[in-house]
Amino acid sequence: MDLTRLTDGGVSVMQQRARPGQVLAEASAYSARYHCDARAVTATVVRAVPVARFLERLAADRLLAEVWAAHLARAVQAARMRAEILTLRTVAERLDAWLREGRALPAKGAWQDVAAEIGVSREALYRELSRRRREPP
Template sequence: MIAIMSQGLETLFTGSRSVQLSAGAVLFRSAAPVSEMFMVNAGQVHLCRHTVHGAELVLQRAMPGMIVAEASAYSDRYHCDATAATDCVVLALPKPVFLSALAADAGFAASWAATLARGVQAARFRSEIRSLPKVADRLDAWLGEGNHLPQKGHWQDVANELGVAREALYRELARRRNERAG
């Protein structure tokens, strides 16, 4: 997110209601009415959708300074679940206040539009990765975009992002280790 947008959001959210969440806590559920916009102040929130087969797809990893479920500004109800991936603090701003700020400030509105456009680009990239048939191809594409594998305890996050079972990712990583060692 560009610095101007982040500063604008931080200013807009100054003095808003603070919500502390423990890892795994739900911020909102799919189909709940949208009455507030949420900005991550500390920690990480995941926007998730569950497939009919029970798989969890992470659609957004909201970090500090980011809005959770940006498109909810233009929706009556949430289309996904938001849960705290870590202990975190989010700031809650009434949706009408957020929309009024966009209407009143053309510069802020333009920055917001750019943020939404980058979100669409990221979603298209995730869709492209998930359309690849092999785990190896998905991982190569993801790494090719400058991403790096996290520490071992967080590989399941990468598996969720790639849309593969964590065991499949573990097997691929082991295969790569063995190739390097051999």
């Protein structure tokens, strides 16, 4: 599932991509109104937990609270890495940084997802991948 936010300029910006088993929109547990939309990009099963119930469980279970805090810390690290990637000037630099994070390029049909994650157009990413195939390593 993708978490997206519409900018004032009308551009949809992906904020998070949740993979199977991951939590989407963690910050919504602490917000009366959330500013993002979730969109299923593949067949998806979603489990919703009422915020009040979730917060009660956190308050009552120290181990759960520690696991949640560690999860939030990793989410902040991932958001910072994505922000850093978005500051890079070229598609090549962005793709290299993304790959250095231990990611592998997905199958051809999912390249547009990588483009969205690194903040470039599909076409720009396709050109960069084509260039890399032509040039020796």
